[in-house]
Amino acid sequence: MSETKVAAARFVGQRMPRTEDKRLLTGKGVFVDDVSYPGMLHIAFVRSNVARGTIKSIDTDAARSMPGVRAIYTYDDIAKFDIEMVSFYLVSPPPGPKVTALANGRVAFVGDPVAMVVADSRALAEDAAAAVFVDIDEEPPVVTIEDAKSGAPVHPDVETNVAAEAGVEEDEDLEEMLSGAAHLITGTVRHQRIAQAPMETRGVVFAQNGSDITIHIACQSPHMVARYVAMAFRLPETGIRVLAKDVGGAFGLKVQPWREEIAAMAAGMLIGRPVKWIEDRLENLTAACPAREQICTLRTGFDENGVMVASHVDYAVNNGAYPHSPDANLAVPMFLWAPYKMPRLGFIARGWHSNTGGLAAYRGPWAMESLVRETTLDIAARRMKIDPIELRRRNIVTRADQPTFSSMGIPLEDVTPAECLELLLEKIDVPAFRKEQAEARKAGRYLGFGCATYIEPTGSTAVPVMASEMAQLRIEPTGKVSAMMSTFSQGHGTQTTMAQVIADHLGVPFEDVTVFEGDSTRAGFGPGAAGSRQAVAGGGAAIKTADILIEKIKRLAAHLLNATPDDVRIEDGKVIVSGTKEMTRNLADIAEIAYNEPDRLPEGMEPGLEAQYRYKGPAMVFASAAHGCIVEIDAESGFVEIKRWVVAEDCGVVINPAVVEGQVAGGVAQGIGQVLLENLAYDAYGNPTAATFKDYMLPGITDVPVLEFHHITTPSQAEGGFRGAGEGGNIIGPPTLVNAINDALAPFGADLLDLPLTPSKILAAMEGAG
Amino acid sequence: MSEHRIETKVNGEAVAAHVEARETLADFLRGKLGQTGTHLGCEHGVCGACTVIVDGAPVRACLMLAVQADGTAITTVEGLADPDGTLHPVQQALRDEHGLQCGFCTPGIVMTLAALTADGAKPAEDALKDALTGHICRCTGYQGILRVAQRLAGEAA
Numbered sequence: 001m002s003e004t005k006v007a008a009a010r011f012v013g014q015r016m017p018r019t020e021d022k023r024l025l026t027g028k029g030v031f032v033d034d035v036s037y038p039g040m041l042h043i044a045f046v047r048s049n050v051a052r053g054t055i056k057s058i059d060t061d062a063a064r065s066m067p068g069v070r071a072i073y074t075y076d077d078i079a080k081f082d083i084e085m086v087s088f089y090l091v092s093p094p095p096g097p098k099v100t101a102l103a104n105g106r107v108a109f110v111g112d113p114v115a116m117v118v119a120d121s122r123a124l125a126e127d128a129a130a131a132v133f134v135d136i137d138e139e140p141p142v143v144t145i146e147d148a149k150s151g152a153p154v155h156p157d158v159e160t161n162v163a164a165e166a167g168v169e170e171d172e173d174l175e176e177m178l179s180g181a182a183h184l185i186t187g188t189v190r191h192q193r194i195a196q197a198p199m200e201t202r203g204v205v206f207a208q209n210g211s212d213i214t215i216h217i218a219c220q221s222p223h224m225v226a227r228y229v230a231m232a233f234r235l236p237e238t239g240i241r242v243l244a245k246d247v248g249g250a251f252g253l254k255v256q257p258w259r260e261e262i263a264a265m266a267a268g269m270l271i272g273r274p275v276k277w278i279e280d281r282l283e284n285l286t287a288a289c290p291a292r293e294q295i296c297t298l299r300t301g302f303d304e305n306g307v308m309v310a311s312h313v314d315y316a317v318n319n320g321a322y323p324h325s326p327d328a329n330l331a332v333p334m335f336l337w338a339p340y341k342m343p344r345l346g347f348i349a350r351g352w353h354s355n356t357g358g359l360a361a362y363r364g365p366w367a368m369e370s371l372v373r374e375t376t377l378d379i380a381a382r383r384m385k386i387d388p389i390e391l392r393r394r395n396i397v398t399r400a401d402q403p404t405f406s407s408m409g410i411p412l413e414d415v416t417p418a419e420c421l422e423l424l425l426e427k428i429d430v431p432a433f434r435k436e437q438a439e440a441r442k443a444g445r446y447l448g449f450g451c452a453t454y455i456e457p458t459g460s461t462a463v464p465v466m467a468s469e470m471a472q473l474r475i476e477p478t479g480k481v482s483a484m485m486s487t488f489s490q491g492h493g494t495q496t497t498m499a500q501v502i503a504d505h506l507g508v509p510f511e512d513v514t515v516f517e518g519d520s521t522r523a524g525f526g527p528g529a530a531g532s533r534q535a536v537a538g539g540g541a542a543i544k545t546a547d548i549l550i551e552k553i554k555r556l557a558a559h560l561l562n563a564t565p566d567d568v569r570i571e572d573g574k575v576i577v578s579g580t581k582e583m584t585r586n587l588a589d590i591a592e593i594a595y596n597e598p599d600r601l602p603e604g605m606e607p608g609l610e611a612q613y614r615y616k617g618p619a620m621v622f623a624s625a626a627h628g629c630i631v632e633i634d635a636e637s638g639f640v641e642i643k644r645w646v647v648a649e650d651c652g653v654v655i656n657p658a659v660v661e662g663q664v665a666g667g668v669a670q671g672i673g674q675v676l677l678e679n680l681a682y683d684a685y686g687n688p689t690a691a692t693f694k695d696y697m698l699p700g701i702t703d704v705p706v707l708e709f710h711h712i713t714t715p716s717q718a719e720g721g722f723r724g725a726g727e728g729g730n731i732i733g734p735p736t737l738v739n740a741i742n743d744a745l746a747p748f749g750a751d752l753l754d755l756p757l758t759p760s761k762i763l764a765a766m767e768g769a770g
Numbered sequence: 771m772s773e774h775r776i777e778t779k780v781n782g783e784a785v786a787a788h789v790e791a792r793e794t795l796a797d798f799l800r801g802k803l804g805q806t807g808t809h810l811g812c813e814h815g816v817c818g819a820c821t822v823i824v825d826g827a828p829v830r831a832c833l834m835l836a837v838q839a840d841g842t843a844i845t846t847v848e849g850l851a852d853p854d855g856t857l858h859p860v861q862q863a864l865r866d867e868h869g870l871q872c873g874f875c876t877p878g879i880v881m882t883l884a885a886l887t888a889d890g891a892k893p894a895e896d897a898l899k900d901a902l903t904g905h906i907c908r909c910t911g912y913q914g915i916l917r918v919a920q921r922l923a924g925e926a927a
Contacts, residue, residue, distance in 0.1 A: 015868070017865055017866065017868075018865070018868070020873070021864070021865045021870060021873070022857070022865070023873075024870055024872075024873025024876055025847075025851075025857060025861040025864060025865060025870070025873070025876060025877075025880060026807070026847065026848065026850070026851050026857070026861065027805070027806065027807015027808070027846065027847035027848040027877050028807065028848075029807070029873050029874075030806075031806075031809070031874065033800075033806070033810070034800075034806040123790075123792070123793075197908060198872075198874075198908060199809075199811045199817065199819060199872065199874040199875045199906065199907070199908050199909075200809070200811070200872070200874045201811075246872070246873060246874075247872060248809070248811075248872045248873070248874025248875075249871075249872045249874065249908050249909055251908070280813060281811070281812040281813060281814065281817075490872050491870075491871030491872030491873065491909045492871070493871065658868040658914075659868070661868075661913065662868055662871055662909070662910055662911075662913070662914070664911075665910060665911030665912075665913045666871065666908070666909045666910055666911045667911075668911055669910075669911035669912065670908070670911075692812070692814050692816070693812045693814065693816035693817055693906065694814070694816060698906050698908065700902075700903045700905075700906065700912075701899055701902045701903055701905070701907075701912040701915060701916065702899060702903055704911050704912050704913075706913065706916060707911065707913060729911075
């Protein structure tokens with residue numbers, strides 16, 4: 001093994017150009033709308049235009065007679081499938097009120113799918129959908145978390161709008177600790193609703209041939225979809241082939257097929273022809289499951305030296321009508337103070353149903369823990385007149401403190417938030433900035449510095465459906481390597497990164513490894529892209545599988561070349577026997593014998609060079625980071641200009657720095673959007689008020705600064721030493737920016753924690769102080 | 771719905787077709803011509819993913835009707851690389867600089883940059899960035915794309 005470890009330095013760690021880029025740059029990618037079948041029909045949904053009410057009638061007569069219309073289906077038509085929508089965790093039956101693919105007698109949000117038109121083209125389907133008349137007896141809706149607390153239950157068959165709950169309301173001991181603390185600091189963050197807004201919307205192409213079902217779908221894991229569809233329709237999973245080549249971003253939205261995709265599949269089964277549904281942007285912004293919308297109040301007690309003594313968090317999230325899974329987001333209290341020494345933590349977390357789109361995951365679904373913690377720390381620092389960096393230093397978990405446990409009992413033994421913070425501070429000269437800031441203020445210019453630090457659980461083996469990942473490797477008789485991975489990319493570049501890992505560990509050229517993903521009938525079940533897990537789980541599976549092949553090659557080559565296995569190594573696609581150059585063989589020669597000349601194999605050896613391994617990483621693999629940014633706020637317009645952004649992060653052994661930095665940057669940009677721009681708002685009647693990209697503002701190229709990256713590489717205990725990097729930028733980006741803005745606004749005594757921080761809110765804060 | 775005969779050139783090849791009056795250029799290119807590299811991200815002119823080059827100018831294919839393409843010459847992302855597979859300089863720059871992740875917005879970005887740098891044109895970096903404000907990328911945080919803008923302008927200097 002030691003010699004293959006030497007070879008392992010060749011590709012891992014390098015900024016290899018991505019294999020997938022050639023097809024994507026030339027228009028040869030295959031996204032779901034690029035797939036067509038002969039005779040394929042198109043689906044458009046008829047949706048509720050009111051937030052809540054009882055369906056009195058659905059009149060489809062006029063629509064049914066329009067040209068090109070092949071069928072119109074309502075709930076009654078698909079009821080025979082008795083579809084069971086399954087939760088995000090594949091729990092069956094799912095918790096919470098029963099969810100039907102199409103509205104069953106009632107509508108619960110604007111955009112609720114009521115009927116679907118199947119027609120020769122999408123345009124004709126839309127024409128007819130507009131002619132379907134749905135008569136609804138409208139009721140006053142529950143829109144906000146506050147509404148949910150006092151309003152009528154969203155789902156009539158349950159008594160309360162509490163979708164899920166965790167923690168305890170009253171904790172007298174804790175309250176005593178808080179009230180007895182020298183300083184009690186409270187921060188309340190209101191996080192607006194967010195759209196994942198992948199550039200490619202959701203979509204599905206469904207084709208059935210007897211018992212064989214083929215599904216092309218925009219998803220985060222074809223394997224997960226196959227399992228989900230089998231459960232939803234109670235079908236044998238083996239007849240279902242889910243294919244997805246390229247996916248235009250997902251960010252948590254496409255973890256599972258949800259109501260529309262399942263309804264479209266039912267339509268395909270009913271009509272007996274291939275069908276396609278491609279979500280348009282209006283549907284995506286009004287009816288796809290959105291994310292966030294949380295209110296979080298964190299109370300923290302400090303002693304006279306700024307050392308934390310106790311804390312309590314009250315967390316509430318708007319689940320909407322039909323969430324992917326009713327959820328109180330237990331991960332928020334779980335990780336709330338994980339990177340800091342917090343002696344005592346209490347919490348109450350609740351998810352609320354409302355007459356709005358149902359909640360789904362979004363990159364770092366528990367990100368509120370970092371946002372509320374890091375912004376409250378800055379508020380505390382200002383109140384206690386302690387430098388915010390110093391306050392963090394007094395409370396952060398360092399390597400010297402480890403191994404230890406967090407306040408919620410999470411074992412910490414190799415986390416580096418303190419080291420990341422110190423590296424960040426080496427790169428940003430904060431004292432120099434403070435001088436510049438003071439000078440600028442005199443001139444009426446408002447600069448601010450903000451930083452934040454965190455640890456992030458990656459790999460996610462503790463989540464039931466995400467426990468493991470599989471690799472199947474085949475060294476072909478040609479010596480080239482085919483890798484069937486259960487990983488799946490929506491831009492993650494796993495075709496490249498997995499090939500880097502495999503090429504290194506097998507000792508073959510990068511170009512000789514081809515990674516196949518995106519087919520539920522290839523490799524074993526794998527949950528794909530969720531939980532920042534693919535480098536950890538997929539990388540680990542690739543290494544362990546490569547190890548099995550290496551052992552076999554060594555044994556076989558030693559047998560053929562009259563050497564001992566320990567003297568055999570593989571380098572650059574050559575099988576080499578130490579000390580005897582003339583004994584070097586191409587891997588292809590060995591592979592050819594392995595497959596085709598079984599008589600030459602050692603006694604009892606199975607022919608061929610194929611192996612598979614299902615890898616489960618450690619229960620907790622933590623990534624750490626500290627981010628810092630400098631902003632300037634224009635006192636005339638209230639606009640925030642981000643002048644500098646520095647990242648210090650530790651995601652363990654880095655497979656491809658460009659890919660890791662791309663993940664971090666994408667997350668930071670989304671975080672900037674959350675803080676400054678994005679808002680999937682509703683009016684008091686439950687009407688979405690951001691239904692196009694003109695209203696739902698995503699960050700553009702001039703909203704994101706050039707990011708400066710600095711890596712610490714503390715190997716994790718996972719195979720290969722990898723840690724995840726997918727979600728972190730979107731977790732730590734928002735508090736970094738909010739802290740910088742509030743630092744700039746410090747002369748006005750403002751603590752803005754009501755996202756998004758729009759120019760008007762910032763101006764109001766500045767004028768309010770004047 | 772009225773239909774109209776159009777003649778156009780797409781990636782150098784002559785095309786004659788009947789199109790509905792309401793059919794967008796994007797749907798025509800994708801559905802009738804199979805040029806699926808032109809992507810539809812919003813269909814209301816904001817995201818820029820559907821950008822193609824019409825008579826030398828970058829155009830939102832979702833905001834132009836197919837009938838309006840009569841008599842024009844259109845280049846889509848499929849028409850940029852050399853027949854031998856050599857990438858167009860813009861494509862190569864995006865690859866070198868890791869300027870894409872999921873690749874869905876990428877064809878539009880490629881076409882805008884290709885139009886602005888056609889025939890050896892060398893716009894200033896800020897002009898390229900200004901043009902790129904018409905494109906939304908949800909994955910990359912624009913870092914690689916910013917480097918591409920710098921590089922394409924830098925080569926000009």
